Every structure is written in structure tokens, then in C-alpha cells.
Amino acid sequence: xxxxxxxxxxxxxxxxxxxxxxxxxxxxxxxxxxxxxxxxxxxxxxxxxxxxxxxxxxxxxxxxxxxxxxxxxxxxxxxxxxxxxxxxxxxxxxxxxxxxxxxxxxxxxxxxxxxxxxxxxxxxxxxxxxxxxxxxxxxxxxxxxxxxxxxxxxxxxxxxxxxxxxxxxxxxxxxxxxxxxxxxxxxxxxxxxxxxxxxxxxxxxxxxxxxxxxxxxxxxxxxxxxxxxxxxxxxxxxxxxxxxxxxxxxxxxxxxxxxxxxxxxxxxxxxxxxxxxxxxxxxxxxxxxxxxxxxxxxxxxxxxxxxxxxxxxxxxxxxxxx
Amino acid sequence: xxxxxxxxxxxxxxxxxxxxxxxxxxxxxxxxxxxxxxxxxxxxxxxxxxxxxxxxxxxxxxxxxxxxxxxxxxxxxxxxxxxxxxxxxxxxxxxxxxxxxxxxxxxxxxxxxxxxxxxxxxxxxxxxxxxxxxxxxxxxxxxxxxxxxxxxxxxxxxxxxxxxxxxxxxxxxxxxxxxxxxxxxxxxxxxxxxxxxxxxxxxxxxxxxxxxxxxxxxxxxxxxxxxxxxxxxxxxxxxxxxxxxxxxxxxxxxxxxxxxxxxxxxxxxxxxxxxxxxxxxxxxxx
Numbered sequence: 001x002x003x004x005x006x007x008x009x010x011x012x013x014x015x016x017x018x019x020x021x022x023x024x025x026x027x028x029x030x031x032x033x034x035x036x037x038x039x040x041x042x043x044x045x046x047x048x049x050x051x052x053x054x055x056x057x058x059x060x061x062x063x064x065x066x067x068x069x070x071x072x073x074x075x076x077x078x079x080x081x082x083x084x085x086x087x088x089x090x091x092x093x094x095x096x097x098x099x100x101x102x103x104x105x106x107x108x109x110x111x112x113x114x115x116x117x118x119x120x121x122x123x124x125x126x127x128x129x130x131x132x133x134x135x136x137x138x139x140x141x142x143x144x145x146x147x148x149x150x151x152x153x154x155x156x157x158x159x160x161x162x163x164x165x166x167x168x169x170x171x172x173x174x175x176x177x178x179x180x181x182x183x184x185x186x187x188x189x190x191x192x193x194x195x196x197x198x199x200x201x202x203x204x205x206x207x208x209x210x211x212x213x214x215x216x217x218x219x220x221x222x223x224x225x226x227x228x229x230x231x232x233x234x235x236x237x238x239x240x241x242x243x244x245x246x247x248x249x250x251x252x253x254x255x256x257x258x259x260x261x262x263x264x265x266x267x268x269x270x271x272x273x274x275x276x277x278x279x280x281x282x283x284x285x286x287x288x289x290x291x292x293x294x295x296x297x298x299x300x301x302x303x304x305x306x307x308x309x310x311x312x313x314x315x316x317x318x319x320x321x322x
Numbered sequence: 323x324x325x326x327x328x329x330x331x332x333x334x335x336x337x338x339x340x341x342x343x344x345x346x347x348x349x350x351x352x353x354x355x356x357x358x359x360x361x362x363x364x365x366x367x368x369x370x371x372x373x374x375x376x377x378x379x380x381x382x383x384x385x386x387x388x389x390x391x392x393x394x395x396x397x398x399x400x401x402x403x404x405x406x407x408x409x410x411x412x413x414x415x416x417x418x419x420x421x422x423x424x425x426x427x428x429x430x431x432x433x434x435x436x437x438x439x440x441x442x443x444x445x446x447x448x449x450x451x452x453x454x455x456x457x458x459x460x461x462x463x464x465x466x467x468x469x470x471x472x473x474x475x476x477x478x479x480x481x482x483x484x485x486x487x488x489x490x491x492x493x494x495x496x497x498x499x500x501x502x503x504x505x506x507x508x509x510x511x512x513x514x515x516x517x518x519x520x521x522x523x524x525x526x527x528x529x530x531x532x533x534x535x536x537x538x539x540x541x542x543x544x545x546x547x548x549x550x551x552x553x554x555x556x557x558x559x560x561x562x563x564x565x566x567x568x569x570x571x572x573x574x575x576x577x578x579x580x581x582x583x584x585x586x587x588x589x590x591x592x593x594x595x596x597x598x599x600x601x602x603x604x605x606x607x608x
Contacts, residue, residue, distance in 0.1 A: 311545075312542070312545030312546060312547065312568070312571075312572075313372055313375070313542070313545070313546040313547060313548065314547045314548070315379075315546070315547035315548025315549075315572075316379075316548065317547065317548065318547055
């Protein structure tokens with residue numbers, strides 16, 4: 001299908017051939033080298049054993065705080081809850097103003113307006129999930145409307161979900177078109193494409209989905225919605241980091257990665273940062289190119305930061321309840 | 323005929339219901355009262371203390387939420403299992419405390435009785451320490467004792483079993499969870515107790531036993547912000563003031579106990595030390 005729309009894509013000239021029509025898209029994606037499952041898992045496990053101490057650890061904690069997309073995606077969200085979340089995003093630790101603010105807050109589209117009003121002028125972005133999050137099972141018309149609703153309310157970043165049903169049944173063109181259409185609907189807002197790797201079954205699929213999202217113009221590729229288990233894992237993030245690294249090598253463009261879901265401790269977060277440094281490169285150690293989708297991670301980061309400074313272990317009684 | 327070689331054991335920690343090695347990988351030799359080698363014990367580090375506190379905190383909700391009756395039953399069951407290990411305890415107490423088997427047997431019996439005594443208190447302590455308070459108004463006011471949370475326990479250094487049980491049992495009888503630093507030189511009974519607890523109905527994480535150097539571990543336990551109370555019984559004298567000061571930094575309850583005559587009949591002082599009283603006012607019902 002979609003031959004007419006895909007030719008009008010903004011894909012870089014290097015990949016004009018790949019995105020010409022559905023057949024060439026499939027040929028390109030299936031022509032990607034397969035992922036060595038044992039190898040990538042071993043490398044991820046190996047890098048995870050690296051020990052980060054004292055000054056580097058402090059740096060890593062502050063870097064991780066500035067990379068957090070502080071998230072609340074519950075049916076029970078209220079304006080009040082979003083406002084408290086924003087207050088925490090602006091100043092994670094009120095007693096220590098030197099702690100950086102987080103990268104963004106991530107909410108449902110109807111909460112964007114509340115969040116925008118709260119974080120205006122602070123440098124904290126507002127991300128909104130859209131396109132029938134988390135399943136992505138709706139018509140394109142509704143997905144576009146969902147996106148426009150969030151963008152009009154002032155969201156600076158849109159987290160869209162891909163249609164996993166279409167991807168898994170091999171209708172790559174449909175997924176490609178959908179990402180492009182949403183990208184257009186985003187206007188100036190950054191687009192993060194959620195692959196929901198927990199449903200993609202293989203690393204090969206993760207690699208294909210990553211490249212598909214990059215080809216279609218996603219600014220970020222994001223592992224998961226957080227509603228499906230398994231969510232983000234280190235090996236999956238490795239595969240995605242390789243994709244953005246290779247993309248940069250070919251086109252010179254920098255695209256980001258966002259693992260989301262299941263990252264709860266500082267130890268986990270630092271393991272991801274090590275992976276970023278080693279797989280993608282030090283350039284990606286930047287909130288513009290790497291994010292954590294998390295809610296409880298921030299509290300653990302703050303507790304560990306205190307432990308580093310105070311010299312004794314902190315406890316959950318000394319951070320906010322969320 | 324050649325003599326049979328003995329198997330030298332290297333024990334591990336008891337942490338969150340599992341038996342991990344110390345994160346540091348260290349061990350230290352345990353000897354009997356005359357300096358003869360008995361076994362190797364794991365030498366816990368500050369990170370093991372941290373993990374133990376996490377495990378104890380995780381176990382606290384369910385253990386403190388269990389009914390007092392249920393906690394009592396679980397503890398009685400532990401007493402049954404202690405009874406089954408009687409011979410092993412007698413041998414360990416005799417060798418590490420340097421006493422005759424007969425005296426050791428009476429200590430082990432006293433220890434099991436002590437456990438049963440505290441098990442009986444689980445569903446009675448609220449009646450003794452709680453109250454319905456007289457008020458001058460159309461209200462109902464009552465006070466109930468509630469478990470304080472995670473309790474750090476520095477176990478007695480000399481009394482390896484009776485003393486140990488006398489400090490652990492009251493903590494878990496109230497619904498608190500415990501991180502215990504065992505006797506430094508006499509940890510074998512504590513290790514056997516952990517094997518008993520692991521096969522009993524006590525949920526993992528309710529009692530965590532760390533063998534190692536008390537002077538190294540105690541400051542981390544005292545300063546940890548997620549520990550709610552600290553029992554100083556086995557603390558080295560020169561560290562006491564410092565430990566108390568650092569415990570006050572995060573507003574812990576501190577039990578300033580010392581090693582006592584453990585054979586003496588106990589009272590509810592230790593139960594009260596890890597309970598806090600909640601007083602509630604209720605408008606009179608319709």
C-alpha cells in the first residue's frame with residue numbers, strides 16, 4: 001500500500017530507496033543484520049557489573065535526575081496530583097536547590113494544560129502520551145485528533161505508540177505512514193515513538209521497529225508504555241542504542257532513546273548510563289538524547305544522592321510519597 | 323585406619339529469607355572459648371546492612387499487619403522447631419561459651435521457654451499497654467500500641483543463644499522486623515537460629531541476621547534513616563555514646579540496654595521499647 005505517501009517522506013537521501021514503497025521497506029528492514037541474542041545479553045550483563053564510585057557516581061546521579069521524564073499515567077490522576085508532580089519536577093529536592101530539575105513531566109493529554117501552567121518558564125518540558133495510549137488500537141483519525149489535542153494544550157513532546165498488530169503482521173508501510181502522519185500532527189513538538197518491546201518478542205523485531213521509527217522521523221525511540229511486562233530491559237536498550245548510533249553514523253542526525261518502565265533504582269539507572277556511554281557514545285549522555293521514563297526512580301536517586309553527601313543511608317520517610 | 327577428616331563449614335548471612343554470602347566476600351574464623359577453630363562465618367559489610375534494612379522494611383507491612391493471634395502461632399511453631407534442634411544448640415552453646423553440656427542444656431531450655439513466653443505476649447500486649455481513655459465530652463478516645471517499624475538489634479556478645487533470643491523475640495512479637503548484628507565471637511547459635519527461622523513460618527525479611535564485626539556494622543545501622551529503633555545491648559562500650567548520638571540524628575528510639583543476667587525472668591520492658599502508642603479520638607457513634 002502507501003506507495004504514494006511514503007515517497008513524499010522526509011527521509012534522508014541515504015534511505016530514499018528504502019522508503020520508496022512497502023516492498024523496499026520490508027526488504028530494507030529484513031536486510032538488517034540479525035541481533036546476536038546471547039552476545040547482546042552477555043554484553044549488557046557484563047557492562048552492568050561496572051562499578052561507579054564517589055565523584056562519578058554523584059555526576060551520574062545528577063545526570064540521571066536531569067534525564068527523568070517524571071511520569072504519572074494512571075486512570076486515577078487528578079489535577080492536584082499532576083500539580084504536585086510538577087512541583088517535584090521543578091525542584092526535586094527543595095532543601096538542595098543545586099539538584100537539577102527533571103527533563104519533563106509525562107501525563108495523559110487531558111492533564112497537559114494543568115502541567116503546562118505549572119512548569120511554564122522553568123525549562124521542564126511537558127510530554128503527553130497520545131495515539132490511543134497504551135494499546136494504540138484505534139483509527140488513525142482518532143490518533144491524529146488525540147495528538148493535536150495534546151499539542152494544542154501545549155505539550156512539547158508527544159509519546160506515541162506504534163500499532164504492534166500491524167508491525168507483527170508485517171504491514172510495515174502502515175506503521176511507517178502512521179508515524180509520519182503523527183509527526184506532521186506534532187508540529188514543533190518532539191515525537192517519541194514507543195515500540196512496546198515487551199510485545200515484539202525478538203531482538204530482531206526490536207531492531208526493525210527501531211529503524212522503522214527512525215526512518216519515519218521519530219526524534220526518540222522509547223522502549224515501552226510501562227503497562228506491559230517486561231518493560232525496559234538492558235539488552236533491548238542496547239539494541240536501540242545501536243540503532244541510533246548507526247543512524248548517526250550514516251546520516252549525521254542525532255536521535256534519542258528512552259527506556260521506560262521497571263527502572264526503579266539508582267543502580268539500574270547507572271547501568272543504563274554505562275550502556276549509553278559504551279554503546280551509543282558519550283554524546284548521548286544528554287537529556288536531549290537520553291531519557292528515563294519513570295516515577296519511583298526519582299525518589300531513589302534523591303535518596304542515593306543524600307547518602308553520598310551525608311555519609312549515611314537515607315530512607316523513604318525523607319522523600320515525598322507518590 | 324586413617325582418621326576421618328572433619329568438614330569445615332563456611333556459613334552465610336541470613337537476609338530477606340535467603341542465605342547470601344557477604345557482598346564483600348569476606349569471612350572470619352569462629353573459635354570456641356579455648357581458641358580451637360569451629361567454623362567460618364560470613365563477615366558482613368555496610369552494604370549487607372543496607373540490603374538487610376531493605377528486606378526488613380519490605381517485610382514490615384505484612385508482618386505488622388498480620389493478626390496478633392497469627393503472629394503468636396507462627397512464633398509457637400518456631401519454638402517447636404527450636405526444640406527439634408536442641409542437641410545442636412546445646413553443643414554450640416557449650417563449645418562457644420566454654421561451659422559443661424549440662425549447664426548448656428539448661429540454657430537452651432531457658433531460651434526455648436523465653437521464646438514461648440514472648441510468643442504468648444503477641445495478643446496480650448495491646449490489652450496491657452492500650453487503654454480506652456476517660457474524656458470529658460461526647461467522644462471516645464483510645465490508645466493502642468503499634469509496632470515502630472524496622473528495629474536494629476546489636477545482640478549480646480556473651481550470651482550466644484539465651485541472650486540472642488531474649489532480644490529478638492520481643493521485637494518480632496510486637497510486629498516489628500529486625501536487623502540483627504549477632505555476637506561477634508559467638509555467632510554459631512545465631513546461624514542455627516537462622517536455619518530454624520528459614521524453615522519456620524516466619525516470612526523472609528522479618529528477621530535478618532548479620533554475622534561480622536559489631537564495631538564496623540553498628541554505626542551504619544545507627545545512622546540509617548530507614549531504621550526506626552536501635553537496641554544497644556551488645557554495643558561496645560566505647561561506641562555507645564556515638565551510636566546514640568547518630569541514632570538521634572534520624573529520631574530513632576534507642577534502647578539503652580546492656581548485657582544482663584538473661585536467666586532472670588523477663589518483663590515487658592523490651593516489648594514496650596519497640597512499640598509506639600497511637601491515641602485516636604472518635605466522635606461517639608450514632
